[in-house]
Amino acid sequence: xxxIRNLTKVYTSASGTVKALDGINLDIERGDIFGxxxxxxxxxxxxxxxxxxLEKPTSGSIEIDGVExxxxxxxxxxxxxxxxGMIFQHFNLLSSRTVRGNVAFPLEIAGFDRKxxxxxxxxxxxxxxxxxxxxxxxxxxxxxxxxxxxxxRALACDxxxxxxxEATSALDPETTLSILKLLxxxxxxxxxxxxxxxxxxxxxxxxCNKVAVIEKSRVVEQGxxxxxxxxxxxxxxxxxxxxxxxxxxxxxxxVKIKALNGNLAExxxxxxxxxxxxxxxxxxxxxxxxxxxxxxxxYGNIDHIQGMPFGTLVVQLEGxxxxxxxxxxxxxxxxxxxxxxxxx
Amino acid sequence: xTETLKLLFNATTETVYMVAVSVLIACFFGIPLGxxxxxxxxxxxxxxxxxxxxxxxxVNIFRSIPFVILLIMLIPFTRWLVGKSIGxxxxxxxxxxxxxxxVGRLTETALREVDRGVIEAAQAMGASPFQVITKxxxxxxxxxxxxxxxxxxxNLVGYxxxxxxxxxxxxxxxxxxxxxxRFMLDIMLYTVAILVVMVQLIQVLxxxxxxxxxxxx
Numbered sequence: 001x002x003x004i005r006n007l008t009k010v011y012t013s014a015s016g017t018v019k020a021l022d023g024i025n026l027d028i029e030r031g032d033i034f035g036x037x038x039x040x041x042x043x044x045x046x047x048x049x050x051x052x053x054l055e056k057p058t059s060g061s062i063e064i065d066g067v068e069x070x071x072x073x074x075x076x077x078x079x080x081x082x083x084x085g086m087i088f089q090h091f092n093l094l095s096s097r098t099v100r101g102n103v104a105f106p107l108e109i110a111g112f113d114r115k116x117x118x119x120x121x122x123x124x125x126x127x128x129x130x131x132x133x134x135x136x137x138x139x140x141x142x143x144x145x146x147x148x149x150x151x152x153r154a155l156a157c158d159x160x161x162x163x164x165x166e167a168t169s170a171l172d173p174e175t176t177l178s179i180l181k182l183l184x185x186x187x188x189x190x191x192x193x194x195x196x197x198x199x200x201x202x203x204x205x206x207x208c209n210k211v212a213v214i215e216k217s218r219v220v221e222q223g224x225x226x227x228x229x230x231x232x233x234x235x236x237x238x239x240x241x242x243x244x245x246x247x248x249x250x251x252x253x254x255v256k257i258k259a260l261n262g263n264l265a266e267x268x269x270x271x272x273x274x275x276x277x278x279x280x281x282x283x284x285x286x287x288x289x290x291x292x293x294x295x296x297x298x299y300g301n302i303d304h305i306q307g308m309p310f311g312t313l314v315v316q317l318e319g320x321x322x323x324x325x326x327x328x329x330x331x332x333x334x335x336x337x338x339x340x341x342x343x344x
Numbered sequence: 345x346t347e348t349l350k351l352l353f354n355a356t357t358e359t360v361y362m363v364a365v366s367v368l369i370a371c372f373f374g375i376p377l378g379x380x381x382x383x384x385x386x387x388x389x390x391x392x393x394x395x396x397x398x399x400x401x402x403v404n405i406f407r408s409i410p411f412v413i414l415l416i417m418l419i420p421f422t423r424w425l426v427g428k429s430i431g432x433x434x435x436x437x438x439x440x441x442x443x444x445x446x447v448g449r450l451t452e453t454a455l456r457e458v459d460r461g462v463i464e465a466a467q468a469m470g471a472s473p474f475q476v477i478t479k480x481x482x483x484x485x486x487x488x489x490x491x492x493x494x495x496x497x498x499n500l501v502g503y504x505x506x507x508x509x510x511x512x513x514x515x516x517x518x519x520x521x522x523x524x525x526r527f528m529l530d531i532m533l534y535t536v537a538i539l540v541v542m543v544q545l546i547q548v549l550x551x552x553x554x555x556x557x558x559x560x561x
Binding site for chain 1: 468
């Protein structure tokens with residue numbers, strides 16, 4: 001669907017050159033909700049804006065549905081852009097037009113007749129749940145409602161792709177959830193491919209099936225969301241995961257574990273990360289029986305990402321004559337992510 | 345007394361005529377000029393540095409010529425354009441020429457205040473530069489443009505007082521010829537009073553229009 005190869009963007013100014021994107025490669029498939037996460041200044045917005053050529057790439061290739069974007073004439077680009085919807089952090093609605101007028105705007109640009117526009121606008125307003133606000137002006141709406149108008153507007157020309165530039169970053173957590181839910185519904189109902197740029201791991205967790213982590217103008221990690229959440233390879237990804245506090249041990253517990261480690265003659269405090277089918281198995285009781293150890297659960301956390309259970313368990317294993325160590329090795333051998341928790 | 349009234353009435357009509365027609369002409373040429381000044385600037389939708397420089401310089405030159413001088417300088421041009429170089433209609437030419445760059449700059453300033461993001465959103469939808477101008481820039485900037493036109497109209501009331509130099513008539517001319525040169529203080533005071541009321545009216549009317557255009561924003 002979207003294929004990005006060796007994409008580079010260099011800004012040249014009087015004070016020198018800045019590399020905003022450095023050799024980006026991405027493959028986004030039809031129907032994906034593809035998340036791009038990074039800190040501010042990492043280049044994620046620039047990357048998104050290169051997809052519809054709001055930013056002109058310095059070099060590299062962007063293909064959408066087999067069409068090379070960088071080689072289009074201005075006229076062809078205009079036509080192509082009509083098939084790429086975009087929503088923005090600050091909504092970017094026309095203050096001079098009503099909700100209805102804003103949603104009709106892209107249809108007017110595309111040159112549809114009045115009747116088609118009216119029908120389409122009604123349909124879209126219903127989709128985003130704003131039928132009763134049709135005659136309101138943007139200034140009379142809440143942030144969430146404004147973004148709904150933005151979404152309706154972006155969907156007006158039946159796009160194949162929807163680009164979301166920090167679409168929920170100006171919204172409160174509750175509104176963010178409702179907007180994300182709407183996006184997910186649209187993705188399922190209309191099969192639109194979405195590219196979502198964000199700095200919030202929660203957004204990724206809620207709706208993205210794939211994610212790319214961007215750091216210092218490069219993609220440092222990418223893959224299925226579940227994969228990144230369960231086995232983050234880079235420190236940047238781990239730092240983002242901390243924000244959704246899913247596999248991090250709380251500070252108070254660390255103090256406790258430190259004390260335990262000091263007193264534990266024979267035993268281990270281990271952290272078990274588990275995901276997927278294995279969560280359904282009674283592993284802990286199995287270990288207790290098999291190795292004759294005591295297991296004391298200190299901390300646990302289970303979440304669902306893309307419908308898959310995912311969790312962390314911190315367990316104190318106690319046993320004599322190295323049984324705790326054997327239990328530890330066993331857990332590792334059956335394919336769990338286990339590590340001895342050492343607190344310094 | 346009737347004589348005085350007649351003088352005042354005629355002069356007021358002439359001023360209104362000169363100002364109204366000049367404002368219309370100034371808008372007709374000045375607003376597109378402002379759009380061009382804005383959109384040919386660096387990083388804007390019709391970036392063209394050369395055109396932008398040329399227009400900017402011309403605007404600055406015309407704006408720096410004192411109006412009294414401009415009145416005289418334009419006499420040949422006025423004669424070519426309207427067939428005469430004196431009279432109320434003839435005065436409209438220099439008044440318009442003075443007001444066009446003024447409206448141009450004010451329009452440019454108004455357009456600069458339009459949120460970049462909104463323009464970008466339109467571009468992302470595949471809008472052409474012309475569509476961005478007519479469907480985004482001008483509608484979004486309309487209240488500021490209207491405020492600019494109000495300022496222009498008030499300025500033109502002031503400028504029109506100098507139209508007497510080329511026999512343009514109007515209130516300013518009446519005040520100079522009767523009030524000053526013939527020591528008719530009452531006429532001087534009446535013209536000033538009418539001008540004050542006229543400026544007030546333009547401002548109030550302009551404010552109403554701006555308020556109407558920016559309701560719900």
